[in-house]
Amino acid sequence: MVNAETNAQEYALDRDCTTLSRHVLQQLQNFSAEAQDLSALMNRIALAGKIIARRLSRAGLMEGVLGFTGDINVQGESVKKMDVYANDVFISVFKQSGLVCRLASEEMEKPYYIPENCPIGRYTLLYDPIDGSSNTDINLNLGSIFAIRQQEGQDADGTASDLLQDGRKQIAAGYILYGPSTMLVYSIGKGVHSFTLDPSLGEFILSDENIQIPNHGSIYSVNEGNFWQWDESIREYIRYVHRTEGYTARYGGAMVGDVHRILVQGGVFLYPGTVKQPEGKLRLLYESAPLAFLIEQAGGRSSTGTQEILDVIPEKLHQRTPLIIGSKDDVSLVESFIHQQTQSEKSIMERSRVLQ
Ligand code: AHG
Ligand code: MN
Ligand code: MN
DSSP, rough: HHHOOOHHHHHHHHHHHHHHHHHHHHTTTTTOOOHHHHHHHHHHHHHHHHHHHHHHHHGGGGGSSSEEEEEOOOOOOEHHHHHHHHHHHHHHHTTTSEEEEEEEEETTOOOEEEEETTTTTTTTEEEEEEGGGGGGGGGGEEEEEEEEEEOOOTTSSSOOGGOOSSSSGEEEEEEESSSSSSEEEESSSSSOOOEEEETTTTTEEEEESSSOOSSSSEEEEGGGGGGGOOHHHHHHHHHHHHHHHTTOOOOSHHHHHHHHHHHHHHHEEEEEEOSSSSSSOOOOIIIIIHHHHHHHHHHHHHHSSBBBBBGGGSSTTTBBEEEEEEEHHHHHHHHHHHHHHHHHHHHHHHHHHHHH
């Protein structure tokens, strides 16, 4: 009995001590400079998450936190005060870090250099400081998305051409979810692990290791308000789930929350292209690719509809991409509708060519 109690106590203590930075080192099983770098990088990202979470938790009580700034960002979208704040938090935490020379974000047209870090900082941080900003003013869940890539150059024109490579070049990726509790989910290419912020310790403590997404789930997560803007193939898929038993819709307006639900419970999240925006809304380098890296590590898939997200080579920093992400079987099912449509369009064209 005494032994069982001691064991339980030791287990609880061990668990409390499994902080994010320790977990990264454990995963790499060494203390090389690279491992120390990654651990320190994740620790800084965690600090950014804590600072943002603190502000969000008191947003309704503070002046100047909620609402718009009145500016339009490089994406042509109205900027919220929280977008700017969170963007600056990430810059601040990486100052004097010696780790990150360059940051690229949804909110900055060109990458931001931290010159004092550049002589030794070999990494670039790509991030979406606040994902789902429309939820900011109504106290619903939000996220931050991040990816770390090796930096292969510095270019004066700000095109960051070395970043225009496929998603498999990501060294680490993940998100912070600001919900009832704050969670950090990450992967360094060795599985997917989630941490929960314990406010009494001020630390992210391990919640779940080696998360595996189910091969199929009942949830489909998409903004059906765009139904008539979609290609017929996507409309057909949605008609299919409407008339097939066993599907249910969930859409929160913040992809981090929606994808987190799917990571845990299975299903599929879609943001397809529309007539006005054939590339959809989501940005490849700091939204779709990091989530794709994570979901693939958890045994799921992500696709543009015709290509794996992680194989897409962007042509520009803020490139958008259609996104279908989640359980293997569900992503493949959506793709099969797209494939079918392409095939029938081809055969119609073929027939009309023959008839001419
Ligand atoms: P962001 O706030 O970074 O611009 O991203 C919002 C994204 C994503 O989180 C969400 O799923 C989607 O946009 C919501 O868009 P709609 O309102 O068009 O559904
Ligand atoms: Mn976003
Ligand atoms: Mn954003």
